[in-house]
Structure formats: structure tokens, C-alpha cells
Amino acid sequence: MTNNDSKREHGVKRVNLSKEAKRLKLERDAAKTENYKALTSQLFTSRDDHQLGLSEFNETTKILLINPEFYTMWNYRREVLIELRKSIEVEQYIDMINRDLKLLMDLLKRYPKCYWIWNHRRWCLFELVELNKVNWEYEFGVVSKLLELDARNYHGWQYRRFVVQNIEQDSLKKKKESQSETLILLNINANEFNYTTTKIKKNISNFSAWHNRSKLIPKVFKYFSEVSDIPEPLQELYKTVFQSPHLILVHDLELIKTGMYMDSDDTSVWLYLYWLLTEEFFIKDLTKEVYLSILKEQLSIIEELNELEKDDHKDHWDHCWCLKSIVFVKVLIYKQSNEDALSDDIKAHLKDLIKIDPLRKAKYLDQLEGKVSII
Amino acid sequence: MEVTSDTDVFPFVREKHINFIIEQDSHRSFEYWLTEHLRLNGLYWGITALVTMDTLDSLPKEEVMDFVIKCWDSKSGGFGAFPKHDGHLLSTLSALQILRIYDDELNILGNRRAQLISFIKNLQLKDGSFQGDRFGEVDTRFVYVSLSALSILGELTPEIVNPAVEFIMKCQNFDGGFGMVPGAESHAAQVFTCLGALAVADSLHLLENDTKLSNWLSERQVLPTGGLNGRPEKLPDVCYSWWVLSSLSILKKTHWVDLSKLENFVLSCQDLINGGISDRPDNQTDIYHTCFGITGLSLINHEKYNFKPVDPIYCMPSEVTKHFKKWKN
Numbered sequence: 255m256t257n258n259d260s261k262r263e264h265g266v267k268r269v270n271l272s273k274e275a276k277r278l279k280l281e282r283d284a285a286k287t288e289n290y291k292a293l294t295s296q297l298f299t300s301r302d303d304h305q306l307g308l309s310e311f312n313e314t315t316k317i318l319l320i321n322p323e324f325y326t327m328w329n330y331r332r333e334v335l336i337e338l339r340k341s342i343e344v345e346q347y348i349d350m351i352n353r354d355l356k357l358l359m360d361l362l363k364r365y366p367k368c369y370w371i372w373n374h375r376r377w378c379l380f381e382l383v384e385l386n387k388v389n390w391e392y393e394f395g396v397v398s399k400l401l402e403l404d405a406r407n408y409h410g411w412q413y414r415r416f417v418v419q420n421i422e423q424d425s426l427k428k429k430k431e432s433q434s435e436t437l438i439l440l441n442i443n444a445n446e447f448n449y450t451t452t453k454i455k456k457n458i459s460n461f462s463a464w465h466n467r468s469k470l471i472p473k474v475f476k477y478f479s480e481v482s483d484i485p486e487p488l489q490e491l492y493k494t495v496f497q498s499p500h501l502i503l504v505h506d507l508e509l510i511k512t513g514m515y516m517d518s519d520d521t522s523v524w525l526y527l528y529w530l531l532t533e534e535f536f537i538k539d540l541t542k543e544v545y546l547s548i549l550k551e552q553l554s555i556i557e558e559l560n561e562l563e564k565d566d567h568k569d570h571w572d573h574c575w576c577l578k579s580i581v582f583v584k585v586l587i588y589k590q591s592n593e594d595a596l597s598d599d600i601k602a603h604l605k606d607l608i609k610i611d612p613l614r615k616a617k618y619l620d621q622l623e624g625k626v627s628i629i
Numbered sequence: 630m631e632v633t634s635d636t637d638v639f640p641f642v643r644e645k646h647i648n649f650i651i652e653q654d655s656h657r658s659f660e661y662w663l664t665e666h667l668r669l670n671g672l673y674w675g676i677t678a679l680v681t682m683d684t685l686d687s688l689p690k691e692e693v694m695d696f697v698i699k700c701w702d703s704k705s706g707g708f709g710a711f712p713k714h715d716g717h718l719l720s721t722l723s724a725l726q727i728l729r730i731y732d733d734e735l736n737i738l739g740n741r742r743a744q745l746i747s748f749i750k751n752l753q754l755k756d757g758s759f760q761g762d763r764f765g766e767v768d769t770r771f772v773y774v775s776l777s778a779l780s781i782l783g784e785l786t787p788e789i790v791n792p793a794v795e796f797i798m799k800c801q802n803f804d805g806g807f808g809m810v811p812g813a814e815s816h817a818a819q820v821f822t823c824l825g826a827l828a829v830a831d832s833l834h835l836l837e838n839d840t841k842l843s844n845w846l847s848e849r850q851v852l853p854t855g856g857l858n859g860r861p862e863k864l865p866d867v868c869y870s871w872w873v874l875s876s877l878s879i880l881k882k883t884h885w886v887d888l889s890k891l892e893n894f895v896l897s898c899q900d901l902i903n904g905g906i907s908d909r910p911d912n913q914t915d916i917y918h919t920c921f922g923i924t925g926l927s928l929i930n931h932e933k934y935n936f937k938p939v940d941p942i943y944c945m946p947s948e949v950t951k952h953f954k955k956w957k958n
Contacts, residue, residue: 264908265864265865265908265909265912266906266912266913267911267912267913268900268911268912268913268914269913270900270902270903276658277648277937278659280657280659282718283658283659285657287657287659287662288703290662290663291662294662294665298713309643320663321663321666321669323663323664323666325666325710325714325715325717326709326714327764328714328764329715336878373764373765373766375763376766377765378763406860406862408809408813408814408860410781411813411814412808412809412810412813412814415813416814421949459861459862461814461860461861461862462814465802465803465804465814468803469812486890506932515753520862521848521861521862522861522862525714525804525845525861528804529803529804533803543893568955569766584870586710612887613847613852613886613887614847614850614885614886614887615854615887616849616884616885617844617847617882617884617885618844620885626840626843627840628721629840629841
């Protein structure tokens with residue numbers, strides 16, 4: 255039931271063909287359909303006959319170009335490749351896999367959400383890993399290009415993390431004895447961190463980038479704190495961001511502030527703010543006073559923004575996300591001061607939220623009645 | 630019979646949807662042949678929509694069951710999506726769901742049953758995750774599928790469940806949601822698979838504070854349509870009427886979205902002429918969105934439409950799932 259792939263109709267405009275138009279389409283497609291059916295049945299027959307040669311390989315190419323969702327044909331193709339590997343020269347086999355990677359790249363441009371294509375790409379790469387012929391840097395280029403085309407592609411981001419993991423392993427395997435493991439990992443992950451910054455600056459709504467950033471921060475910090483000498487190119491990043499969790503927090507709060515002002519309706523920015531203000535990694539070393547002062551500063555920034563937004567509203571209403579965030583930060587402040595989270599002003603805010611965010615009215619009512627915690 | 634919604638936006642065109650579903654198999658367009666790899670899933674979506682509308686008899690039971698059995702892949706021990714296609718976890722769950730809707734005892738499986746169980750169990754990896762087939766794709770979808778399938782078969786064991794649950798918990802993110810593997814971004818469909826897996830495994834208590842997740846889920850509802858999206862800053866889509874609402878239902882918080890607005894959104898995505906439901910208004914309909922539109926409506930208000938209640942954990946009629954031997958920790 256959870257086959258969430260691209261073959262289904264997502265985002266395709268409805269056309270109601272007349273009976274006649276349907277008949278004409280059937281007629282027009284008849285040759286294509288016959289060809290496809292014949293190819294399918296021929297491939298199943300040769301598979302039943304355990305035919306695992308070059309011509310079967312080429313036939314699977316034909317059918318997968320028409321229908322890359324035909325997972326059984328990808329399986330057959332891999333069976334053929336595994337068999338061929340036993341009989342052909344290694345160089346020839348490597349060449350075949352590399353050509354498959356090219357084919358897959360073309361397919362991914364046309365079907366960027368097709369699971370089976372991504373899956374076969376991974377399989378091909380691991381074949382090359384076994385033969386010590388993989389080029390992860392090239393893969394890195396591939397995925398960067400794909401994320402240029404669609405900056406939120408769920409598969410693309412996942413693939414990027416997969417490639418990075420493999421670059422890490424590969425670099426550690428190849429490293430010279432004198433090189434530090436941590437430094438290698440630091441370089442790779444700092445680069446990824448910078449990539450999220452670039453993506454975010456390009457488009458503040460890119461939640462995929464914010465998400466990845468949240469995963470990278472603790473890692474990069476750990477590597478920074480473990481290396482003995484920070485190389486020159488990374489010194490700037492260290493000094494301005496990664497010296498301490500506190501500094502990272504301050505740095506990213508500043509980034510978020512820009513985001514809030516650019517697009518206060520953007521949910522990614524607010525979600526990330528909530529993470530910054532509650533994550534153990536940032537707050538565990540802060541004194542209560544410092545933490546409280548950060549919270550209060552954030553509160554006043556959001557309140558100020560809210561005032562600006564109110565001026566823009568015809569009835570002078572609070573801005574929905576500002577008010578939600580005011581509630582969020584206030585509750586954090588009350589928790590720090592051991593005060594009741596459900597104070598009169600929070601109650602008043604929740605009542606306002608019922609008015610300005612009616613979709614979630616019942617949630618605010620649950621909160622007002624103390625049935626659920628607010629954060 | 631047409632049911633009109635409170636706000637008189639669009640009527641629910643039940644008969645047309647039934648027709649749309651039973652006609653699925655009579656189209657012989659080029660596109661139809663290209664979807665064989667989804668046929669068993671498609672059949673499950675169709676059957677689920679029909680049984681939810683309380684008209685399971687609209688499709689011939691014997692033929693359906695025969696077809697499912699023809700999809701059995703004796704080489705792998707799982708079900709493929711179409712006769713001769715390779716066994717895969719996704720089609721295996723669809724097969725079991727369909728068969729179980731018709732037959733509590735699953736007698737039709739016969740001696741395939743043992744092979745089926747080992748097919749599923751052997752796909753579990755050391756870290757508790759599952760691969761979809763022998764070619765190694767790992768995804769929280771496959772954890773859900775395996776736990777659900779083994780639960781339908783009454784074959785869950787602590788050796789399977791414990792590591793699977795541990796893997797699921799590694800996939801939770803700072804926003805409360807879940808992704809496809811550890812490190813991956815939260816996505817509403819993956820949230821359903823993870824919550825569903827935890828629910829099947831009687832492990833929902835591991836979500837110590839589910840407010841964050843419930844909040845994230847309720848924020849999926851967007852204006853002006855009232856439809857639900859799958860991730861922040863994305864367009865709404867009817868299928869999330871299932872993925873998000875079932876998740877909220879598991880957390881007992883369906884009221885955290887505006888159900889009547891959501892209902893109108895689903896209704897507005899119907900093809901009023903030919904039946905079927907699409908992802909967004911005026912888009913091409915398909916069996917997948919038709920199923921999740923209808924099961925979504927059932928979660929919203931099954932009485933109003935004379936629907937059967939759907940179990941949010943299994944996406945099957947509650948009257949079927951109530952007989953499942955529930956896993957207890």
C-alpha cells in the first residue's frame with residue numbers, strides 16, 4: 255500500500271477524452287502497445303530459459319527506457335550483469351557498468367522520483383566498489399546537478415547523504431598514515447554544512463537544506479573539537495561559527511532572523527528556530543541566565559516583526575506564525591522560571607490563534623483546557 | 630445514491646467511483662500496460678475503496694483471489710505485482726491485505742504460507758531495517774510493510790519486532806516527524822509508515838512527547854484549499870488525507886485539523902463525470918488517490934457516507950483487523 259512512486263498521476267491535468275478520442279488514441283498507440291507487450295513476453299521467456307547474455311541485456315535496456323518502473327526487468331538486468339561478469343574481461347564489465355550509470359543519469363532527469371532507478375544506481379556503484387573502480391566524486395557532481403534542477407527532491411537529498419557517507423569511507427580507506435581521520439571527516443562535513451548555507455541563502459524555504467543542517471551541526475562541531483590543528487581554509491568557519499555550541503546558536507539565530515524578515519509565512523524557518531531553542535546540544539552548556547536572555551531576545555525580535563506585520567493587516571491582526579512563535583518562546587521562558595505555562599497572556603494568545611488560525615482551532619482548545627502540553 | 634456535504638460543495642459520487650474502480654481492468658490503453666508493476670497494489674487500492682464503500686461484491690471474489698494467487702512468485706516466496714513479476718515486500722503486503730479481506734483464515738495460501746513468512750523474515754537486516762527484496766533497497770516503508778504483513782499472518786516475534794522498532798526510532802527528526810532512513814527528512818508518508826509500524830509493534834509509548842509530531846502533522850493542512858501536504862512548503866495532495874490523517878488518528882488527534890475543510894478538498898478532487906479522485910482538483914484521477922481519498926473520508930466521517938470504519942494502522946476495514954491477534958509488548 256505504500257508504493258509511493260512516480261508512475262501514478264501526480265500533478266497531471268485531467269483530460270476527459272470523448273469515446274471517439276479514446277478510440278483514436280488506442281489506435282494510435284496500438285503499435286507501441288504491441289511492441290511493448292511483445293518485448294515483455296519475449297523477455298520473460300528468455301528469463302525462463304535462463305538466457306543471460308548480451309542480447310538479453312540490450313533487450314532490458316529497451317524495455318526499461320520505455321518503462322523504468324518495471325522492477326522485475328531491473329532485476330533481470332542485474333542477473334544478466336552478474337552472469338556476464340563471470341565471462342567477460344574486467345575492463346569490459348567496468349565499462350558496461352559505467353555505461354549503465356550514464357543511462358541512469360538520463361533516466362533520472364526524466365523520472366527523478368522513480369525509486370527503482372535510484373536503487374539500480376546504488377547497485378551499480380557497489381559493483382564498482384568491489385572492483386575498486388568507483389568514482390564517488392563524480393557521483394557527488396551528479397547529485398549536485400540534480401539538486402540544482404529540483405532543490406527539494408527527497409530522493410536527491412537522500413542520495414547526497416549516501417554519496418557523502420561513501421566518500422567518507424573511501425577517503426578513510428585511501429588516506430596516508432600521516433593524515434588525520436578526523437580532519438578528513440571534518441573537511442567533508444564542513445563542506446556539506448557550507449552547502450546547506452548556500453542552498454538556504456538561495457531559497458530560505460528550502461526545508462530539506464535546513465533539515466540536513468540540523469544533522470550536520472553536531473557532527474561538524476565534534477570533528478572541530480577533535481582536531482589538533484585547524485587548517486587555514488577552515489579557520490574562518492571555526493572562528494565565526496563552530497567554536498562552541500553557543501556560537502553556532504547565535505550564528506544560526508542571526509540567519510533565521512534574516513529568514514523571518516524575508517518571508518514570515520515560511521514554515522521552515524520557524525521549525526528550525528524551535529529546534530535551535532530547545533535542542534540539548536545548544537542549551538546544555540548555557541547558564542540559565544544566558545539561556546533566558548537568548549529566549550528574551552528572540553521574543554522581542556518576533557514581537558517586533560509581529561508589530562510590523564500587524565501594520566500590514568487590514569484589521570491589525572497578529573501574524574499567525576509570529577504569534578505561534580511568541581507562544582512557543584514564552585512557554586520556554588516560563589518553564590525556565592518554573593512558572594505556569596498556561597498563564598493569562600498565553601491563554602489570550604491561544605484565543606487569538608483560534609481566530610487567526612482556525613484550521614487548528616481544536617488544538618488550541620486542547621491547549622487552553624490543559625489537555626496537552628503546548629510544546 | 631449521492632451524499633451531499635454540509636456546505637454543498639460537491640456531492641460524493643459513489644456509483645461513479647464504483648464504476649471507475651471496476652472499470653480499471655477494462656482499459657487497455659498503452660498506459661495500462663505500463664502499470665503492471667503496480668497491478669496488485671492497484672487491486673488492493675480498488676478493493677479497499679470498495680470495501681470501505683461497503684460494496685466489496687462489486688468485484689468477483691473468486692477472480693480476484695485467483696489473480697492474487699497467480700502473482701505468487703515461488704522462486705522468492707513472496708508475491709510479485711503481476712503474474713511472472715518478482716516477489717517484493719510491497720506487493721506481498723497488498724496480496725495479504727486483499728486475501729485477508731476475503732478470508733480470515735487465509736486458507737488459500739496453503740503451503741505457500743511458510744515460504745511467505747521466511748521470505749519476509751529473511752529480508753530483515755542486522756540493524757532491524759528491511760530491504761524490499763534481495764537487491765538491497767532499505768526504507769522505513771519496508772519495515773511497516775513487513776510488520777503489518779507478519780501481523781496479518783500472526784507471525785510477529787520479539788526477534789523481529791524489537792530491532793525493527795529500534796530502527797524506526799532512529800528515523801525520527803528534530804521536527805518530530807520521520808524519514809525513510811536515519812538522517813532523512815521528515816515526510817508525511819514515512820510518518821505513517823513509522824507510526825503504523827510502532828502501533829503494530831505496540832510501541833507507541835516510545836514517543837515520549839508526541840506533541841511535536843502532532844503539531845507537525847496538523848501544520849500539514851494548508852489554505853486556501855484545506856488540503857494536506859506531505860512536507861513543509863509543498864502543495865496539498867489527496868493522498869495525504871490518508872497518510873496524515875491516519876497518523877493523527879493513531880495519535881488520537883484527528884480534530885487537530887479542520888476536518889470539514891479537508892472533506893471539501895477531497896470532494897473537490899473527484900471527477901464528477903467519470904468517477905475517481907485525483908491528487909488536486911481538475912487533475913487526472915487514478916486508483917491510488919481514489920483509494921486514499923475514500924479511506925480519508927472514512928476517517929473523517931464514515932457514518933455520513935455510510936462507509937465502513939477503516940483501521941488507521943492497517944488501512945483495512947476495522948471489522949477485518951479486529952480479529953488480528955494483536956502484538957503485546
